[in-house]
Amino acid sequence: STLAKANAVFTDTGPDGREVCLVVVADQSATSCCCCPCVCMTSVPSGPYILRQEFGAYRGEMSPGMHLCLPSWKGVSYMVTKQLITFNALSQNCPTRDNVYVNINISVNFRIGPDIERVSSFVFQMGAEKLDAYLALTLEEGMR
Secondary structure, eight states, X not given: OTTTTHHHHHHOOOTTSOOOOOEEEOOGGXXXXXXXXXXXXXXXXXXXXXXXXXXXXXXXXXOSEEEEEEETTEEEEEEEOOSOEEEEXXXXXXXXXXXXXXXXXXEEEEOSOSSHHHHHHIIIIIHHHHHHHHHHHHHHHHHO
């Protein structure tokens, strides 16, 4: 299931070694068993922030560990990394006042959090794709 592989997914850097996973969407169908409306056992990892849901609505953070007989309408909705993330902007040649070009490389280190309210705000309002575009545009504008 996605929950068991969460830490491995967060450390995978993709085929080119430059990708970083920030958010994992939990696969609820992989955790159901037979015809029972409850999930027999759900093991919630302790590494990432775990956002839980009830009937598809956000209900706060879920504690790590083993959860027995969890109803199928409750469960994990998102997992968000607690790791420090490095964003490398594309290097750019920029002119100085003397009309001399310099090559600029910028790296930004950040972490999502520090509390569950900010994590849920990131997941539901910004998301990883908007963050990537925001950082790229902001850093490009700052280099000009």
